[in-house]
Amino acid sequence: MNPSFGDIYDRYQKLTLTTHLPAVIACSETLSLGKDQGFIPQPGYLYFLLQGQMTLAFGDEQNLVGIVIAHMPLGLLEHYCPSVALYYQCLGECQLAKITASDFERIFFHSSPGYMQELTTILAYMGIFALDAHYERGSQTQLSDPLNRCCRAIYIAAKLMGVSMRACRHLLLNEPISRAAMYQVLAALREGGYITVKKGKLISIDRHIPEKF
Known part of the structure; x- marks a missing residue:
């Protein structure tokens, strides 16, 4: 990856990607989780992390990928690719907004081009960070030291x-x-x-x- 990873991360942190939240919260159910509590999204629902931080792993907590990035819709990958099994765990107390998949599609696909743009930006950065994590694990040159x-x-x-x-x-x-x-x-x-x-x-x-x- 480009050595300016820090610049990419800072840029993401400075983006305004929360204008969709009022629409999400309006039709959501609040879910509270405790520190170290594991979490697996329920089929047919998506979740937005409103408070706290969570780790992401493949299958179980032993196969850690990293931290859930800000604004990432939990359950999105599993909803559109059911064969993917992801496991989330709270680093501290967490609060999530739980919405149905149909509400998710209504909000992001049918209500506002701005919401769609926010979602597209979030997905783009999710891909960038995933590529960086893959590079970090596989590189035998720059990151070998x-x-x-x-x-x-x-x-x-x-x-x-x-x-x-x-x-x-x-x-x-x-x-x-x-x-x-x-x-x-x-x-x-x-x-x-x-x-x-x-x-x-x-x-x-x-x-x-x-x-x-």
Whole structure:
């Protein structure tokens, strides 16, 4: 992938892709999930993550792909390709809006060209991030060095978990850890009271960090 991955990620974060949410919420049922709770979409329904963060895996939690990107409709891939089995897990407390597949199609396909454009943009970036993850796992050149393998995972973790780049490097050093594992490590450190983070900066390391991290 292009080395300007960070620029691509930042661009996505700055896009306005939520004008469809009022229409979604208006016909939705609210679903609340607890920390570490697993989730499999119910056939015939799609879900929008309103609060929290979730990981995505093929089949079960052992086959992690990464973090569910912002605005990604959960259950969309499974609805249009039923042979795909995806497993989601909450990194913390999560809240989702659950709508029927028919409502999804009504909102995005028949009500507003703007909503369709938002969905198309989300799907395009989903593809870009999927290609990047595939490249990261398969490259034997640029990402073969442990530090390079960490850079993208550290970048995303810093953005989503509120930990600065310097803090991530300090905590995780140069280990060739996957981005999905990176998220779990950072979340566990914060939840376990090992680190204090405010406004995206590491304030202190409050307890001895166990070797498992």
